[in-house]
Amino acid sequence: MAFAAERSRLSSGSRQERDRGQSRWHAALTPRRALIAITLFAAALRFATIDVQSVWLDESATITLVHRGLSGMLSHLSSSESAPPLYYMLVWLWTKVLGSGAVAFRTFSALVGTLTIPVLYLAGRRTSARAGLWAAALAAVNPAMYYYSQEARCYMLLIFFSAIAFVLWQSVLDEPTGRRLAGWAAASILAVLTHYFAAFLFVPEAIVLIWKLGWRRTVTPIGAVALVGLALVPLAVGELGNGHKSEWIQTSSLASRIAETVKQFMVGLYGPVEILSAAVMGLLGAAAVLLLLRRGDSRERATAANAAIVGVAALLLPLLPAIAHVLDVFDGRNVIAVWIPWAVLIAIGLGIKRAGRTGAVVGIALCCVSLAVVAAINAIPGYQRDNWRGAASALPTLPSGGRAVLSEENSSLPLSIYLPGVRSLRSGALTVEEVDVVTLRNRRTGRSPSPPATVRHPPPGFLLVGITATESYAVSRFRAPRPIPTTVARLRQSAHISDGEVSLQSLRPGS
Numbered sequence: 475m476a477f478a479a480e481r482s483r484l485s486s487g488s489r490q491e492r493d494r495g496q497s498r499w500h501a502a503l504t505p506r507r508a509l510i511a512i513t514l515f516a517a518a519l520r521f522a523t524i525d526v527q528s529v530w531l532d533e534s535a536t537i538t539l540v541h542r543g544l545s546g547m548l549s550h551l552s553s554s555e556s557a558p559p560l561y562y563m564l565v566w567l568w569t570k571v572l573g574s575g576a577v578a579f580r581t582f583s584a585l586v587g588t589l590t591i592p593v594l595y596l597a598g599r600r601t602s603a604r605a606g607l608w609a610a611a612l613a614a615v616n617p618a619m620y621y622y623s624q625e626a627r628c629y630m631l632l633i634f635f636s637a638i639a640f641v642l643w644q645s646v647l648d649e650p651t652g653r654r655l656a657g658w659a660a661a662s663i664l665a666v667l668t669h670y671f672a673a674f675l676f677v678p679e680a681i682v683l684i685w686k687l688g689w690r691r692t693v694t695p696i697g698a699v700a701l702v703g704l705a706l707v708p709l710a711v712g713e714l715g716n717g718h719k720s721e722w723i724q725t726s727s728l729a730s731r732i733a734e735t736v737k738q739f740m741v742g743l744y745g746p747v748e749i750l751s752a753a754v755m756g757l758l759g760a761a762a763v764l765l766l767l768r769r770g771d772s773r774e775r776a777t778a779a780n781a782a783i784v785g786v787a788a789l790l791l792p793l794l795p796a797i798a799h800v801l802d803v804f805d806g807r808n809v810i811a812v813w814i815p816w817a818v819l820i821a822i823g824l825g826i827k828r829a830g831r832t833g834a835v836v837g838i839a840l841c842c843v844s845l846a847v848v849a850a851i852n853a854i855p856g857y858q859r860d861n862w863r864g865a866a867s868a869l870p871t872l873p874s875g876g877r878a879v880l881s882e883e884n885s886s887l888p889l890s891i892y893l894p895g896v897r898s899l900r901s902g903a904l905t906v907e908e909v910d911v912v913t914l915r916n917r918r919t920g921r922s923p924s925p926p927a928t929v930r931h932p933p934p935g936f937l938l939v940g941i942t943a944t945e946s947y948a949v950s951r952f953r954a955p956r957p958i959p960t961t962v963a964r965l966r967q968s969a970h971i972s973d974g975e976v977s978l979q980s981l982r983p984g985s
Contacts, residue, residue, distance in 0.1 A: 505603040509610055513591045516614035519848070520584040520623045526852050528863035529576045533626040534888040537579055540566050552712045559709075560667035561628035576891060579626035586634045587623025593637040597814065598821040600644045601777045605818075605825030608837050612817050615844040617742025617851070618810060628668050629810055635665035636675050636811035640784070640818070643679045647780065650687050659695035663702045670710055671792065671808045673703055675815075678787035682780065714803075723805045728796055734919070735789075735806035739813050743806070745847045745857050749920040758840045762823035765836070769828035778822045785815035854945075856915050856923040861946040865912045866892035868942040868949040875907025875957035876980035880965050885912065886977040899976040905959045906978070909933055909952040911969045915945060933960060933968040 529537070539547050539554050544566055551559055565582050572578040591610045598609030613619050622630040639661035646654045658679070665672035680696045723731070740755035741748055766778055789812055796802040823829070824837040851857045855864075866889060869879070879889060879896070886898035889912075913926040926948040932938050936952035943949075966974050 505599075505607060508607050509592060509595050512595075512607065512610045512614050513588060516591045517584075517588040519614070519620065520587055521581070523852055524580050524584055524624050525577050527624070527858040528861045529626070529888055529891050530859040530862065531884055531888050533576070533579070533859075534862075534891050536562070536565070536626045537574070537576060537891060538887060540569060540579070541574060552709060556713045557628050557669050558667045558706055560664065561631045561669075564631070565626070576626070580624055583625055583627070583630040584623050586630045587619060590619070590630070590634045590637055593634065593641060594814070594817065594821075596641045597637060597644065597818045598825065600641075600648065601774050601822045602825050602827070604829075604833075605822045608824040609818050609821035611837070611841055612821060612844075615841050615848065616813070616817070617745065617844055617847045618738050618813060620848050621742050622810065629807060632665060632669040632672060633811050633814065635661055635668055636672055637814050639665055639672075639675070639679070640814050643683070643784075644777075644780070646683060647686065650683075650691065655683075655692065655695045659698050662699045665811070666699065666703055666706065669808070669811075670706065672811060674788045674791040674809070675784060675811055677791060678784045681787075682783060724802055728793075728802065728804065730919075731804055731806065732793070735804075735809060738806040738810070739816060741844070741847050742851070744851075744917055746850045746854060746922065748847075751843060751847055754843055755840065758836050758843070759820050761836050762820045762833070762840075764823075765829055765833055766819075766823035766826055770823070770826045771828075774822060774826045778819050781815040781819045781822070785812055785819065788812040788815070856925075856945045858946065860888065860914050861944075862888040863892050864944065865889075865914075865947040865949055868947070869893070869910055870908075870951065872979060873907045873953075875954075876905075876978065877908040877910060878904055878906045878960075878965065879910045879912060879977040879979065880969055880971060880974050881912040881977070882914065882971070883973045883975050885975050889977050893977070893979055896977045896979050899962055899978045901962050903959060903961050904976070904978060905957050906980075907954055907957045909936055909960075909965060911950040911952075911971075913948045913950075915947070929969045931968055933965050935960065 535554055539550060540562060542550060544563070547562055547566060548559060551562065555562070565579060568582045569578055572581060591613050594613040595606040595610040597606070599606030619630075619633070622633065639658055642654060642658035642661055646658055662672065662676045662679075666676065676699055680692070680699075683692045684696070726734075736756075737748060737752045740759070741751045745751065766775065770778065789809060792804050792809060796804040820840075824833045824840075826833065855861060862885075865881075869877070878899075879885070879893070881889070886896055890896040909932075911929040913929065915923040915926050917923050923945075925945060926943065928941055928943055928948045929950040930938060930941070932952045935958045936954045938950065939953045940951045941948065942951075962976050965976060966972060
């Protein structure tokens with residue numbers, strides 16, 4: 475009996491010690507500390523790898539536009555871009571502090587992407603702190619959020635302002651005060667001034683507020699956002715009709731773009747085994763939603779329903795004119811901010827009170843797959859952005875007779891970031907000593923990229939002197955004994971690049 479009593483006492487003491495250890499562990503993992511850890515991890519992930527990938531075409535357009543100076547930038551906005559001016563003005567100010575190099579441009583997006591993490595936490599916290607932490611974790615590692623956090627474009631700023639507007643919209647539903655309505659309107663205005671597609675999130679949010687609060691309480695904030703949107707219409711119309719900048723969208727079928735959008739939400743723009751990884755992510759996301767439907771209480775399901783309403787409507791609104799052939803600009807990039815309500819919906823499913831171990835296992839699996847995709851993209855150059863930096867570094871010293879770099883259409887813009895003194899030449903005659911043909915790998919949805927083609931047939935009067943071939947680019951170099959005259963058409967014909975563009979580089983500017 476004494477032995478049994480002693481064993482019981484020791485067992486009770488060990489349980490108490492375990493309980494104290496667990497209490498200390500839970501005390502250390504407060505939501506605030508966990509959020510700080512997630513945010514710091516997201517910052518490290520974004521900033522540590524910010525220069526792994528080359529600047530690509532769209533980023534070079536941003537850099538070139540901002541380098542014009544404030545007045546030149548604003549005057550050329552409609553001919554260069556398809557977005558309102560807010561992002562470009564902010565990044566212009568940013569470069570005044572950090573410089574105007576490519577990395578400096580990207581750090582603005584990286585900072586905004588990092589700040590989006592706590593905003594997503596607030597969006598999920600309307601249900602619970604656990605849901606908030608899952609929303610923050612999903613935003614920290616999602617491949618699309620990671621990608622746009624490292625791109626010198628307006629999309630991450632759009633996501634940031636749209637997320638703030640979504641959080642303030644949620645707060646209005648909880649407690650509809652005038653101050654909260656004004657905050658929601660202000661954040662919506664900033665989002666619309668960043669990208670026109672922010673309106674597709676604003677509209678369903680506004681409709682829900684009208685339905686629940688009535689016209690009288692909502693007319694002023696909704697009207698303020700609508701007035702700003704109307705003021706942007708002339709700029710939007712001018713950008714849409716100037717330069718045919720949206721024609722590339724319609725080169726793919728609408729069905730394929732819808733599928734690409736869903737895939738992008740889950741595993742980003744392009745990566746290895748993307749069909750398999752997207753299928754796994756889709757099943758995990760569906761499991762989180764099923765968990766919500768089966769175990770969530772009425773408040774959890776109601777909050778998730780609000781997010782689902784915005785998420786579905788914000789996708790349908792730009793789809794309807796595309797289906798009706800009225801205006802087809804539906805693309806995963808344009809609707810990327812719709813990721814916010816869908817991420818919050820999944821996070822609520824992971825963080826409901828009765829989620830148990832199932833919610834934790836599904837959430838951890840979602841984050842692990844996302845991190846694996848991010849790591850694989852950083853490790854495999856073929857899945858990264860177009861490698862113009864690598865192609866430029868493969869070119870030899872500029873000869874005294876100048877060089878012509880022949881590549882795909884619009885290649886001069888990204889090459890100009892890495893090759894000084896480059897100017898575009900789409901037709902006409904030129905006299906050069908060297909011709910370099912640059913080809914890039916080709917992306918293939920659901921499959922590994924096809925390797926870049928190598929051009930071996932020299933233009934008339936030139937000789938092949940070398941080929942550099944990697945999995946992301948290939949450079950064929952041709953030289954002549956002295957500068958000889960040729961034409962853009964002749965260079966295209968010899969390289970079999972029908973729509974290629976010549977980037978002319980010489981020692982004497984303007985020659």
